[in-house]
Amino acid sequence: MQPAIHDAATLRQQQLRRIIRSHRRRDTAFGVLGLLAMMVGVLTLAALFTGMAIDGIPRLSGDFFTSFPSRRAGQAGILSAWVGSILVMGVTALFAVPVGVAGAVYLEEYAQKNWFTDVIEINITNLAGVPSIVYGLLALGMFVYTFGLGQSILTAGLTLGLLILPIVIVTTRESLRAIPQQVREGAYACGATRWQVVHDHLLPYGTPGILTGVIIALSRAIGETAPIITIGALTFIAFLPPLPFSGDPPAGVFDWLFSPFTVMPIQIFNWTSRPDPAFQQNAAAASFVLIFMTLGMNALAIWLRYRLRKNIKW
Secondary structure (H helix, E strand, O other): OHHHHHHHHHHHHHHHHHHHHHHHHHHHHHHHHHHHHHHHHHHHHHHHHHHHHHHHHHHOOHHHHHOOOOOOHHHOOOHHHHHHHHHHHHHHHHHHHHHHHHHHHHHHHHOOOOHHHHHHHHHHHHHOOOOHHHHHHHHHHHHHHHOOOOOOHHHHHHHHHHHHHHHHHHHHHHHHHOOOHHHHHHHHHOOOOHHHHHHHHHHHHHHHHHHHHHHHHHHHHHOOOHHHHHOOOOOOOOOOOOOOOOOOOOOOOOHHHHOOOOOHHHHHHHHHOOOOHHHHHHHHHHHHHHHHHHHHHHHHHHHHHHHHHHHOOO
């Protein structure tokens, strides 16, 4: 009996080794496949970025950033475009961030879990995947024609704010859900109100994730073209929005909100549509600047998340 038992144990060990080797081969194959898939995206991006840098870097100069667009490619710049992008992004953030965070806090901490909130959550998730041109058409009918805001910086900021609002809500809710339930229970046990729990515990602990989601949403908005074209952004603009209390008569504090505008993607689109190779070089340089603006926003998100997570003590 003992040899038979020994042979059975040996057979089981051999089968186990074969199963382990098979699983290891599958893990290795999956890892290689994942690496190849990642390299396809990385190498494609690197090739495009390198070609853009080769064409655009020679055009970058101080005059390129401080000059208005021109019919002469050598004199054209992106002053009105990058200023317009910053102003539009400011309006977008001021609208989308408070509304998105407040909506997420309400849905996650205050709203009752019933069919009505389920419908709201489903619609918010679906809105995050709606094509941006739909938001442009919505803004054209609502902000431009119904509310009479015109083709202005305010209209563009509200349009992009609606575009990224579902993203802000979803990422904020995920950040709140990631906070351990014991934090809420401990605060309630000490007699804290619901608002005190949210204000003193949940929002500080969830801020790293919330900021990351906000910056990622703004990074998407800064490169959007379709909704901005739909509401009537100018492709050629040789002036800046009025500064408060400047000019004669003096401009009001908020007059710049109703000024015509252009943004970086619109300027790039305008230059790429021209056959002159010099304008193509300008478009490559502007695209290079836009990519660095986006990378800078993402780097800021990573840095803020790192700093805030170091300061959090559970």
